[in-house]
Amino acid sequence: MNIKKKILTLLLSSALLVGALAGCGNPAVSSGSGSAAATDSGEKVKIQYWHINGENQGGAAVQEFIDEFNASQDRIEVEGRYNNGYDELLKNLQADTAAGNAPAIVQVSWSNIEYFPANFAYVSPNEIVSSYYPEDSNFLSSTFEDSILNLAKNNDGILAGVPYSVSNPVLYYNADLLKAAGLSENGPQSWDEFVAFAKAVKEQTGKFGAYLQEGDTWVLQAILESGGASMLTYEGGAPTATFASDKGKAAMQSYADMVLTDGSAVHLTSNDDGLKAFNDGEVAMCVSSIAKATNIINSANFDVRSTTFPEFSGEQRAVPAGGCYLAITAQDTEEQKAAWEFIKFLCNDDNSAKWVAGTGYVPATKGAENSQILKDYLGRNPLMQAAMNQRSNAVQWTAWPGSALEAQQALIDMRDQILGGTKDVNTAMDECQTKVQSLIEG
Template sequence: MKPLLKLFCVFSVVLLMAACGNSKAKEADSPNKGEKTVIEYWHVNAETQGGKAVEELVEEFNKQSETTEVVAKYNPDMYKGLMQNLQAEAAAGKSPAVVQVGWAFLDYFSNNFQYIAPQEVIDAHFPEDKTFLKDYFLPNIMDLAKNSEGKQVGIPYSLSNPVLYINKNLLKEAGLDENGPKTWEEVKEFSKTIKEKTGKFGFYLQEPADNWATQALLESNGAKMITDGKATFASKEGIEAYQLWRDMILEDKSAVHLPWDQGVQSFIDGNVAMAYTTIAQRSNIQDNAEFDVAAIKSPSWGGKEVRLPAGGAMLAITAQDEAQQKAAWEFMKYLYSVESMAKWTEGTGYVPPRKDVAEAENGLKTYLEENEMMKAAIEQMDVIVPWTSFPGDAGLQAEQLLLDVRDQILGGNVSVKEGLEKTEKEINKLLK
């Protein structure tokens, strides 16, 4: 009996060690941790891009919640990486409870993954929050999280819009109004004068691997990137807007054609007087520019209505069972509180999607008084429109065609009219 007893004891120890070793791995999968429902929150915020704010918010939520425990999971490679990981999770029959979805992946997400609209969860379990979304979000902001079929997929969370950063010192040196231009026509005039009077470049418009800022330029002049599922950017208004940008670079030689990081750095170094880019660059510019810098609202086209595409992401509920769905809304409601939204804005530079955060005493009122550069972006929230996402499998190809023609036009290899009209036809062939 003794050998058997010894073997039993050894076997028990091995099982105990295995259980201890797997406890952490199973913790997030367990539906309960003590009295709490455990859920996963998937995000794309690296440490240098809001990750610290995510950690703080999750930690504070877990301390105060009696019903829910959140496990945050960072996904590298931004929103594309998160979608790939979510696909693998779905194939294994699992899913997190709350996910960040970038605007460019809105339709892809809603077409390929199971989700439940937040309002459905609210109506089923939280009658006290029935009008929460209506009360605290502008209609045009909520519309950003609707897919092409008009269904409310999630709630806007990370928002950015383009502003015009200006070097007041260079503007004054050139004899110009230090408060900057108000229209795109004035931007061109200012840029040319700055080049003539100071020898420095007057203007830079951001050129990342997308057409976000280009959409703002064209649509503010009355063009539409897409209409009823067809590309329509090669209109008279679209060509006119693109022509102004092209002429500043190739004719006046007062604007620079550079990759995004180099263009922003040229502004920070004092070699470019005006930079049109996202408000999410505010911290970088404010902390590193050694001149009198300001951020002003996006220019208009001769008084036309400004249209600015939203950058950032929404939060969607992918929880499958009732307990996790309820926990998901409890966590999301916490993230959308005035205090949490303020902390998120301060930690990332994004504009709060909730409409009352800027004026609240417990929100951003003091922060905005100390950070004037945020005001322009917040004041533009009523002109935010969805970032164009070309439908179907051709979406990525369409984006690339627009990037290719941008380089051709700004490089002087094709005229604006010819380039845009040809590209519009190619994209519409793909969309068929």
């Protein structure tokens, strides 16, 4: 049984099929070596770095890195471009690539590790190193653990990019509200306690007990797989949707009961609305990305703490790895070199540590944990410890073969039908699994 990564598939336009797919994954890499040089006219090599880091999630850190790198040398000029989420970034990349304006570096969600290499032109880091930087032959293996580097490889073992942001879902909680409800300030230690705590908060304070991140299926996968289900299995090389198992249904029923029966959990499809409700003190517990820690620390006016994602009795915790890798999409030789130099700059020990401090992600590189910057940050921000403690429970974000965008949407619709009370768990999950399987098979 093999838990696969999740794909968020985008429908390609005919323009993309003509443009970006031509030579897909292998834009020409000419022989050569050395640093990126200025153009023949003496101008700097200018590259764009596309990211999804807004004001409340690392945007300031991105700009700080760009400014510092640009000031450190006179050969390369990096310009950042914000995109509102990984889906929007790929849609914009699709359009700009088709128009011949591909950026040099893009952030690609782990959830797109199958889709991106198959549908966009890019250069593997291994190609960059072998063609231009043989002195960096050990850079990737010395910088990243195999488990992290493997996140950036597709099913064919092709390294599509360089690991950068790594997150997992943790349980944030308002210790003041738990105390007001007569509950332990240490937070719930299991799923059963999580359910009981949420109900007690509702009964004793009138506030909602819990909000679990919606908007995508990241936390939904954590619930189902921590409950003992598998989203996708392969038998004899054939992929099969398996989330609607008895264990999957039991986990989903428990979640649905919190919303529909106890009224202790709130159903909000907007993550921003859910986080605001928590930060405003209207929700006692919030399951969301550790990457939200900085925003929560800066916004909450109460004793906010964190703990690991609650374990189901008799099952092992499973938290999908979120975040992204950096893919080189530059088509020009000098831009490819410049992209590699900027990526190496982002991945040095102190900058990796600054990225953690600026976003709340867990460290992707080996050396970040040796940086005094990270040590100081962890000392100031105990919320991070929960994510550090469950790194060994990380699983790959399910990558759906076939019509992946539709499969993803089918799961979101299933969740909303259940939590909205329009379909029961058995009906909704069975129908969804049948639909997803048909999308897998094409």
